[in-house]
Amino acid sequence: MSVKIGIPKTLSYYVYYPLWKKFFTELGAEVVVSDNTSRPIIDAGVKETVNDACVPIKLFHGHSLDLKDKADYFFIPRLVSVDGEHIYCPKFLGLPDMVKNTLKDLPEILAPRIDLRKGKLELIKVVYKIGSVLTKNPLKIYSAFKKAKAYFKRFNSLLSEGHTAVEAIDVLEGNEERKDFDSQEQERDLKIAVLGYPYIIYDPYVSVNMIQKLRDLNVEVVTADMLTDEELTAQSHKLFKEPFWTFSDQVVKAGYHYYQEGEIDGLIHVTAFGCGPDFMVGKLLNLGAEVEDDISFITLTIDEHTGEAGIVTRLEAFIDMLRLRRKRA
Ligand code: SF4
Helix, strand or coil: CCCEEEECCCCCHHHHHHHHHHHHHHCCCEEEECCCCCHHHHHHHHHHCCCCCCHHHHHHHHHHHHHCCCCCEEECCEEEECCCCCECCHHHHCHHHHHHHHCCCCCEEECCEEEHHHCHHHHHHHHHHHHCCCCCCHHHHHHHHHHHHHHHHHHHHHHHHCCCHHHHHHHHCCCCCCCCHHHHHCCCCEEEEEECCHHHHCCCCCCCCHHHHHHHCCEEEECHHHCCHHHHHCCHHHCCCCCCEHHHHHHHHHHHHHHHHCCCCEEEEEEECCCCHHHHHHHHHHHHHHCCCCCEEEEEEECCCCCHHHHHHHHHHHHHHHHHHHHHC
């Protein structure tokens, strides 16, 4: 029977799941994930986590509980830096310790420290360390990682075409057809940037399926993932100091890119209650919007009690306001 590696379906799942899934399965393991986010998963996480943790961290605990009896190992990498420059939010750094010290009876946690500020060799060392749980053959590990990188590249191409992370995973796994967003572009009368951390905007439950709801309202949606690294880096000069944290940096630069491009009608910043870095991100996006007369900006804050009706009402009001303004203009 193959070893089962458990990956909670939240946080870095929405960024790196295809990479790790391909890597582990190539090495003969079975990858299992927790169920989709649901009210019981959120409630279980809230019950176990300290009050002042942000919603995504509470959710991670809920997903870990859901998964704990289904896996032989948990894979919770200690993500520090993958671009050698920016750092993940401190909650990511302490995630394996938080989970281990909060929840009981968990399987063994594989928590490799991923800090590529130490140079290119570090990646090889980390990959070997992770793979050696399943085999001591370095060639096999190298070959599995090479295939995983190619698979991950396909995932990122799907994101850049406009698929959400969930859709992209479904396309890769053969559960969904690839969408042709270019053909739908002409039919949509508004274009809106939805910016926020991947585990907030792509989790259908947490985000109340916001991206699909906007598409259903005939809106073209753009995200940070649809931009290249070069397009994001080109915004650096507008910042007195770049945001320190990886996802915060991406969100701010994506916002500035879309403001500069001038082709969006509005920008929605989706944030989680209790997120420290987002106080600064929200402010920077808001300041950017203030200098753009014709781009509207709203912040939607998600917390553990967020109901679908409240978010949908605000979304619809925002869209109605944009259409009315366009009509008047
Ligand atoms: S960036 Fe914000 S939402 Fe994400 S883990 Fe850190 S504090 Fe929580």
